[in-house]
Every structure is written in structure tokens, then in C-alpha cells.
Amino acid sequence: MSKANKHIPIRTCVICRQKYPKHELVRFTCPRTENELQIDPTGKSPGRGFYVCHKERCQKNISKFRGWRNKCKGVRHVQNAR
Template sequence: MKKGHVPIRTCRGCGRRVPQAELVRFVVMNGIVWEDGEKTMPGRGVYCCRNAQCQKRFDKKRKMQRRSFRLHA
């Protein structure tokens, strides 16, 4: 990685693009969505803003979660 490079990720709740450090990462393990505070869990990660509104919006939309994690219905 280049010196000074900052990874940018998209919030799945609101769609804003922000530095990865400002977002919370979620992963699916055994069909359950887990918050990955350390950002070290294996598997596909999905990022969401730390604010409650974005996380609530993401939690509400099951269809969005399936698409985000590439899960089958």
C-alpha cells in the first residue's frame, strides 16, 4: 500500500463514501450478522456508519443484507 493511502469504503446504510476507519464492519458467520470491531474476522465484510440511523436502516432491510453479503434467499 502507498504511503499516505487511506482506504475508502461505502456505508450500506446511507451510501456515503468515507475512510474505512470511520465505519463499523459487519460479517456473516453461520447465518448470523456479527459486528467485527477488530476488522479481522474472515469472510465478506460490509461497512456501515457508526451512527444509529444508518445501522437501523441496514438492520431493517433484510433484502439489502442478503445482497450485501451475497447470500441466497
């Protein structure tokens, strides 16, 4: 595949529901030990994750976003924290 035709993964911001190339978004991963979201700076951490765009509105609303508990289904300590 040439560089001009290289596949670019598309992801959706969980706040505004807009689609962006993966490299333009911030990835959050499900918490492993505590009940707080963790930013994944490399975008390659194992486990479930979700994406938020760089819009000011979305960055402000991520602290209010509670849907991550549903996105982290199957993570034992998150289910116990409910």
C-alpha cells in the same frame, strides 16, 4: 511512503451510501452458522463484509437492512436459509 501521504482506504455505508475512511465505519461480516449479522470489531475477520457509518439513522436502519443476503452470495448456509 511518508505518513502524510499514507493511503487511507475508503468504504461506503450500505445504508446512506456515503463514503468514509474505513476506520470510521463499523464492519459487519456474513454469518457463518446462524442467520444473524456479526459485528467485526477488528475489521480483519475473513470473508465477505460490509460497512455502516456511525450516524444514528444508519445505526437504527441496519436491523431493517436485508441487502446483506445479496452481499453474502456464495456463503452456502445463507443461500440455504432463503
